[in-house]
Amino acid sequence: MPTLLTRLARAAGYVPARAAPDTLVTKGAALAGPQVALYGGGRPSWTARDATALARAGYGRNAVVHRAVRLVAESAASVPLVPTGEGGDALAALVARPNPREGGTRLLETLYARLLLGGNAYLEQVSLDGSPRALFGLRPERVRALPGPDGWPAAYLYGDGARARRYEQTGPVPPILHLALFNPEDDLLGLAPIEAAATALDIHNAAGAWNKALLDNAARPSGALVFGGQAHLSETQFDRLKGELEANYQGAANAGRPLLLEGGLDWKPLALSPKEMDFVEAKHAAAREIALAFGVPPLLLGLPGDNTHANYAEANRAFYRQTLIPLVRRTAESLAHWLAPAFGAAGLEPDLDRIEALAAERESLWRRVGAAAFLSAEEKREAVGYGPAAGGEAP
Known part of the structure; x- marks a missing residue:
């Protein structure tokens, strides 16, 4: 008597390589025995929790993350800085023109974006005659800290393999400045907002992929054709039915085409419809969680909400007060503290009087x-x- 696995193989169209003569299925023969489908609980597939994978899945493939990161980075880099203290003008001039290849706005924009996507950002200073003359941004994924006897970084390696360059954290102004967001589980490396929003990011991306697959399938949820007759479909009939369904009823071009059933066939849906899943609201909820992690009011990203001029102005003002200004102040303070041996008691402060969103x-x-x-x-x-x-x- 054929085993359950043999019957499943026959139902799927496979013939065992070494079957007994009385168990072989010939072309056109009836598929004897019951047809069984096995289902198991699926496990969610998550994006790897590392900066490169999250940046690729988020900034490279998700419109909400891409816009949130650009909005924070570009807006923060555009906040005007005012020099304070003796040596402040020299410090402001260095930040405004950090190196021959880019201006200060471009450098700060890249710095903020790397903080948001990786939780860490690194700057290298190049000195001439003991005075810093240029600042360069480093790729965080290529930087490796070498701890000293006290546990804090004594040197940094930048690069990969034999081409890595070593920076000793010595001298009046150490060559590397490491900026990191707060991480409760690590004293050295920061925790990126995109990592906190990773679950919402995967949900949002999966919702988009599911929607695209649904459209490719003529906007119909998954289902099954159930044969209610007493006889069984032959392998030839099964292949012909499958080919007709794929050719005539799948794809956006066949959307709305009626399905003609005969011979006791009946259509049974096996998946929830978009309305039953509350698909749109689930996607919007994931988008709002992403915006929350980056500190961007959902209204500024075009997400559904109270879209009035008064609410937009309030959201924009809250965005500057709660997200941008603290970020700019913390970064400016770190820069001034790092370069203090060269510029003295110099500082940089955001010029709030020149921010249009705070005019009221x-x-x-x-x-x-x-x-x-x-x-x-x-x-x-x-x-x-x-x-x-x-x-x-x-x-």
């Missing part, structure tokens, strides 16, 4: 301070962030 806040502050009759002109200048007036107190 600035106008409100000036109006309140201007109406305070108990304040002198110098006190009013100090309250709004300006220094003493040239030539004494302003009238």
Whole structure:
């Protein structure tokens, strides 16, 4: 008597290579025995949790991640910086023109993007006569820290294999600056926002791939043709039916074409419809989680919400206050601390007065301070962030 595996092989169209003469299936013979389909619970397929794979799946293949990263990086790099302290002008000039190949905005934009996608960013400084003259960005995936006796990096390797270059963290200004986002599980390497959003990223990408496959299948969910007759389909009939379905009822060109059933065949859907899955809302929820991880209000990414001018202005102001300005300040502080031995007590501060999104806040502050009759002109200048007036107190 044929075994279950033999019957399954026959149902799938395979003939065992060494079967007994009475078990061979000839061309056109009936598929005797019951047809069995085995199903098992599938496991989700996740993107590898490393910077390269996440950047490829996110920034390279997901519109929400791509736009969120560009929005944060480009907006943060465009925030004007004001030099402070002695040596601030020299520091600002170096940041504005860091090297012969790129300007300061381009360097900072790349720096912020690498922080968002990998959690880490590295800068190299090149000195001449003991003074930093150029800044270059390094690819984080090519950098490897070499810890010293205290556990902190004593040197960095940049490159791969024999071509790796070693940077000793010695001298008044160490050659490498490592910027890292907070990571509760690692003292050296940062945790990227895209890693926190990896689950939502995979859901969003899978939803897009599922939608494309559904469209390729004439926008119909998966199903089965059930043969309700007493006889059995022969192998020839089975192959002909399968070929007709693939040729005439699959693909976007065949969308809406009626399926003609005969001989006791019946169509039984085996998958949930997009409406039953709440497909659109699930995809939007994943997109909002991605935006949340990057600190971007969903409204600024074109995601569904309260799309009014007032809400957009509020979202834009919150984006600057809660995401961009802290990021710019932290980066500027790290740059100034790194280069302090060369430039002294120099610093860089974001110029909030030149940020258009904060114009309403600035106008409100000036109006309140201007109406305070108990304040002198110098006190009013100090309250709004300006220094003493040239030539004494302003009238």
